[in-house]
Amino acid sequence: MVSKKPSIGRQKIAMRKIPKKNNLQVTFSKRRAGLFKKASELCTLCGVEIAIVVFSPAKKSYSFGHPNVESLIDHYMTKNLPPMVSNDTHKLIEAHRNANIQELNTQITQILDQLEVEKKNREALDKMKKANQNQCWWQAPIDGLGLLELHRLRVAMEELKKNIAAIQVNRILQESTNPSPFVYGGNGHFSHHGNIHGNIPNGVDVASVIPHVNNFGYGQRHY
């Protein structure tokens, strides 16, 4: 049982120019981003000013600077200029900028943490899927199923679909007896609450699914 890893992980690499052009470009892209990330962290943690300029294999320039690239380069190139005297206005601007950056740092950390959670989630779901595939034939990949099985599966799913539609309608009727700000349209269409797929089920004819309910009580509850 061989499990597929998403990538080969960290490998030791020789310190010379990468021979393959494609690998070189990918490496540049990744390492440049990593370098800027390190620089950004250094600025935040230690309150220093940094400028980095790199040229891509395609001769394009990428630059990072805190507070900004241009002023730092100018400062460096005209070395005789004494360090800028910071007065109150400058201090205020700097404080503002740093507060901003602090906020952004918090945000990115949060999102990355959530991303880690979802990745663990994915692994758990994949594991469960694999275990279930071995137990139940209908969960096996569709391409592995015979015609007979496919038809059976199809029938079962159509039934399930009907059952779900019935439950959905039931829920609406329940909601309509307990008034709540639940918006829906006339004959069985109802709005979704922004679920991931934006799915609005096909119109369900209430009368056919729940024969004893007439449309009057239902139709009255228009919000």
Add this chain to the structure above:
Amino acid sequence: MTRKKVKLAYITNDSARKATFKKRKKGMMKKVNELSTLCGIDACAIIYSPYDVQPEVWPSPLGVQRVLSQFKKMPEMEQSKKMVNQESFLRQRIAKASEQLKKQRKENREKEMTQVMFQCLTGKGMHNLTIMDLNDLGWIIDQHLKETDKRIESLTKGTQSQAISSSSTVAPSPPDEMLGAASHLERQPFDVNMDTMQRQQPWYMDLVNPQEHMGFGGDEIILPFVDNNHNGFWSNGFFP
């Protein structure tokens, strides 16, 4: 390399800050070096810190001069194109990470709902599902039905042409695509299969017809290939 996660905020402790600066500055310079060597490109770094009047640079003052003049020679627009400061850099990272998060959540939701669908097929109750769950479940079912139909169609086309061409040859067993996952079972009379599967998970019973006894009764309705003669299940022209 620290084992504890460092909070991304200004280090207020002076000595800790200075120590961190030394380490990280060294590490960062190493990274610039590696980037330059591995990719065969020109680069430079300049650091102004409260610990030194002179900026710390890489590769060398001369090297920095060279790169900066190369940079300055470019048209202004080209210079600014991929220029970032901390804020813009962080915003870019946030945007990218948000996209990844959104995508991963959607993938996971689909996987989750697919599992729920299969559970429902075994008769698990659906009444603890929220309205959103039901919506997404419906979508997943539709997707799965589409795939199933597609596969049925491709198999049907395949076996139809096969039936025509193999009418003169002896085919001792059903074509493999008819058997699929349960192929080791289907070589026996159909009844046996039904029993085996029925014993495992009677989802079919729950949903299609609660009263119907498992057997050919149910299948006669659905399957186009079933011969009502129980013995001749496969005698519909797939083999003589």
